[in-house]
Amino acid sequence: MTPAARLQAVIDLLTEIDETPRPADAVMSAYFRNRRYIGSKDRTHIAQTSYAILRRHARLGWWIERTGFPRATPRARVLAYSLLEERRNAGVVLEMFSGGKFAPARLTDDELALVTALDTHTLDHPEMPETVRVECPDWAEGPMRAALGDRFAVEMEKLLEAAPLDLRVNSMKANQASAIKALSKVQIVAETTQWSPWGLRVKGRPQLAGVGAFKDGLVEIQDEGSQLVALAVAPKPGHQVVDFCAGAGGKTLAIAARMKNKGRVVACDVLEKRLKRATERFRRAGLHNIEAHPLTSERDPWVKRHKRKFDRVLVDAPCSGTGTWRRNPDARWRQLGPGLEQLLPLQANILDSAARLVKPGGRLIYATCSMLHDENEGQVAAFLETHPDFTVKPIAEVWAEEEAGPSPVEGDFLRLTPARHDTDGFFAAVLERKAEEAVAEEDAGMEEVDPAELATAIDA
């Protein structure tokens, strides 16, 4: 493809993303699937340029608005990106928008004025507001500042970078060293991750679909942060475990492998289609201790029937996904799923219902890929108020039990952030249900209280 034809493909792709109510990565996959004639080099270039433009959405929009151009159309964003970030000069840009075969149409008068106004500038500008510079949408500014405090800018800047490619080694089939060796045979360079005992970080972005180590289930693609959430579940071989919001099974796989194929993991979700896809991954990984169980809702009668039966229950709740903005740069600008006003009550309901599954002495692990306090510490605090039989198990204690090296965090909860840990933003809280004896003792203690004293205490 000529450079101009590639640019037209980027414009087409950005237009499709704007017009399709689906995440950009899904739109991109479909775009290339329907155009198999686009070679791999061109595909990479088109995808990278499109992502680069999505990552600069607010800054390009700020410049476009500043020049008085009516709307940040895909063509306007491509023009602004070429001039401000790629530093092409106006003459070269004009040549590309030639109107020739496969090239973008000629510039309109407004577009010509835009090019003239932006020529010789760069993307950064001293008058650009901080929220634009770090690409923070209005709705998220308050909650992000509240959650991150004086780390707002540094974390938001890190969220603008492309996420690294992390793999989790399937301990049923390999270890970190043997997986590195297997990958090196196909010229894929990987090194061990900083925190996860199963993690590898790959250099560059090689295609893994055809690689033996991936096809044979030695490694799975999984962000290091997501691996650490699975580690926080701390399942033991022989345990009974529920992954209540299993989705495509990323954490289920890590949990089941940690259990060495012994015991049982029930993967639940309200989306049966996702669970079906997950089942294929379970098979490839050689894990036979997983069963999939679709739910009609978090209140599915199955939950009541299995009250207090499980050692570990993971609730990897649906959330704002603010921790994954590195890999989904469009997510901050397009509301494709429910908003916070729907998510917060849903998370509380899921947590409340899933808690019924936990046996005395067992653990409920609440996790999100959100950076926001209300979805994380806020939910845990509200849950503990209404569930006095659960207490927080500090994450350092879990790490010590798992012999997983030094804890990646201080404090009670696993709170991972891109700038501190170079992972996606994740949160996990481990909540332990008191053993039956402890509850019985407390109840017995209550009976010993003099009723008159109790009445006085209540009046007070």
Ligand SMILES: C[S@@+](CC[C@H](N)C(=O)[O-])C[C@H]1O[C@@H](n2cnc3c(N)ncnc32)[C@H](O)[C@@H]1O
């Ligand atoms: C953050 S995703 C889970 C990701 C998955 N655990 C993984 O590691 O790949 C949240 C999941 O919760 C599911 N979900 C949404 N509402 C639910 C509900 N009421 N009960 C159970 N699962 C629900 C969604 O379908 C989605 O798959």
